[in-house]
Amino acid sequence: MLLAALLGTALGAALVLAARGRAEEPPQRVLPGIDPLVPGARAVLEALPVAVLVVDVAQEVLLGNRAARELGLISSGGVLAALPQLRKLVDDTRRTGRPHETEVRAPVARPGRAPAVFRARLAPVGDGTVALLLEDVTEAQRVDAVRRDFVANVSHELKTPVGAIGLLAEAMVDASGDPMAVRRFGGRMQRESTRLARLVQELIDLSRLQGAEPMPHPERVAIDRVVAEALDRTRTVAASRGIELVRGGQRGMQVLGSEQQLVTALANLLDNAVHYSPDGTRVSVGVRCAAQTVEVSVTDEGIGIAERDLERVFERFYRADPARSRATGGTGLGLAIVKHVATNHGGDVTVWSIEGQGSTFTLRLPADRTEESP
Numbered sequence: 001m002l003l004a005a006l007l008g009t010a011l012g013a014a015l016v017l018a019a020r021g022r023a024e025e026p027p028q029r030v031l032p033g034i035d036p037l038v039p040g041a042r043a044v045l046e047a048l049p050v051a052v053l054v055v056d057v058a059q060e061v062l063l064g065n066r067a068a069r070e071l072g073l074i075s076s077g078g079v080l081a082a083l084p085q086l087r088k089l090v091d092d093t094r095r096t097g098r099p100h101e102t103e104v105r106a107p108v109a110r111p112g113r114a115p116a117v118f119r120a121r122l123a124p125v126g127d128g129t130v131a132l133l134l135e136d137v138t139e140a141q142r143v144d145a146v147r148r149d150f151v152a153n154v155s156h157e158l159k160t161p162v163g164a165i166g167l168l169a170e171a172m173v174d175a176s177g178d179p180m181a182v183r184r185f186g187g188r189m190q191r192e193s194t195r196l197a198r199l200v201q202e203l204i205d206l207s208r209l210q211g212a213e214p215m216p217h218p219e220r221v222a223i224d225r226v227v228a229e230a231l232d233r234t235r236t237v238a239a240s241r242g243i244e245l246v247r248g249g250q251r252g253m254q255v256l257g258s259e260q261q262l263v264t265a266l267a268n269l270l271d272n273a274v275h276y277s278p279d280g281t282r283v284s285v286g287v288r289c290a291a292q293t294v295e296v297s298v299t300d301e302g303i304g305i306a307e308r309d310l311e312r313v314f315e316r317f318y319r320a321d322p323a324r325s326r327a328t329g330g331t332g333l334g335l336a337i338v339k340h341v342a343t344n345h346g347g348d349v350t351v352w353s354i355e356g357q358g359s360t361f362t363l364r365l366p367a368d369r370t371e372e373s374p
Contacts, residue, residue, distance in 0.1 A: 050135040055080050055090055057128035071134070086120070090130050093122040104134070117141055161196040165189055203333065218256035220368055223294055226259060227285055230266035234274055242280040245270070249287035253294045254368040257345040262365075265341035265349075266296060268334035269361045273300035276359075293347070294367045299360040305353040313351060314339040338363065 045052050045065040051073055054063035059080045061068075068074055075081050080090065085104055093100050100122040105115060121133040168189045175181035231245055238245050255262070266285075273283045281301040288295050305313060314335045335349075338361075342349040346366050353359035 050133055053080065053132040053134075054125065055130050055132060057094070059087065059090070062129065068134070073134070086132075086134075089120060089122055090132065093124055093130050094128055097124050099123040103137075158196070158199065161192040161199070164192045165196070168192065199333070219259065221255050221257055221259045221262060223253040223255060223262075223287055223296065224251055226262045226266055227287065227296070229263045230270055231285065233263075233267045234270040237271070238274045238283065241274070243274055243277055244282045246282060246284040248284060249297075250289055251287070253287055253289055255294050255345065255365045256368045257365070261341045261344065265338045265363060266298070268338050269298040269363070272334055272361075273298050273302065273359070276300065277302035289367055292367050294365045295362055296365070297360055297362045299358065301358045304355040304357050305351065305359055306355055310351055310353060314349070335361075 045063075048065060049067060051068035051071050052063065052065045053061055053068050053073060056062055061074050061078055061080060064074050073081050073083070073086070080087060089100060089102065089104070100120070102120055104118045104120045115138075116136060117138045119135045119137050121135075123131050125131050168185045172182055172185040172189070175185065227247060231247060235245060270283065270285070277283060277300045283298065283300045286295075286297045286299070288297075338349050342363055342365070347364045349361060349363050351359060351361050
């Protein structure tokens with residue numbers, strides 16, 4: 001609302017000044033930039049992130065800023081681009097004499113990008129002239145959609161273990177006279193409570209990482225320590241299924257960042273590899289330095305990931321195999337946490353996988369080339 005008010009104030013001032021300038025001097029057609037009669041408004045309009053246009057009855061652009069030119073709203077002849085939806089809005093505003101505000105979908109081409117959504121505000125200025133503001137709200141709508149999906153997913157994921165614990169507690173009360181049944185229900189309650197605790201902790205971790213800026217006070221972190229700690233966290237689960245954990249590659253690599261975050265990220269990759277690997281297989285961790293980047297790779301011999309799912313595995317709550325994830329206690333947040341840790345450290349994470357042959361997740365981080373003090 002504040003942005004809209006500021007934009008309205010700026011445009012209003014520009015139009016008043018422009019009208020005064022035209023009343024004092026002979027009419028002057030300006031194409032396709034800002035009216036030179038209004039030097040103060042020129043800087044304001046050129047700096048605005050929204051497209052601003054003033055169009056006369058012949059669809060000629062009397063006023064247009066940088067954003068409007070970049071969006072291709074002004075043709076080479078200095079008239080409003082031949083976009084039927086926009087021209088219809090301008091004509092409707094001119095005919096009714098009343099302001100309009102509406103959404104316009106993909107009025108301009110954006111090569112290689114998703115279709116754009118714009119909020120258009122139109123107002124009659126007088127003598128058939130119409131002022132038009134066009135604001136790109138594509139990203140804002142995407143963020144709103146992600147937020148809604150996130151809330152829906154969290155609600156669903158929390159209801160599952162909470163509901164299971166409630167039902168198991170009722171069953172345990174009914175079976176109070178049967179020690180075997182009580183132990184069985186108690187064991188299942190313990191598993192569900194562990195899953196619930198893990199989900200809550202990962203939600204806390206993700207919320208901390210999402211809004212975080214790159215490390216404000218990074219520390220020198222030895223990758224050897226990170227790998228050793230992550231392997232230690234995963235060793236018990238891997239041993240229970242006969243999965244061998246192997247460490248290879250270079251040693252002595254260092255990065256700048258948070259050791260705790262990096263351990264969490266690598267442990268999530270290892271935990272993911274173990275849970276999606278058959279019993280008796282191998283999960284390996286490799287470290288190497290390529291140019292100015294430290295690469296930590298986790299390779300498994302598991303079920304692999306379908307090509308259609310590769311681009312989405314780092315999304316929150318996305319599961320390539322929902323049934324398998326729930327059976328192994330997965331929350332769908334582990335890889336999202338890895339992605340945010342990598343981003344906060346100025347790096348990235350990628351995946352290579354073939355269905356039925358396993359996967360390799362690679363965490364790439366900027367190497368620390370400074371020498372340690374004695």
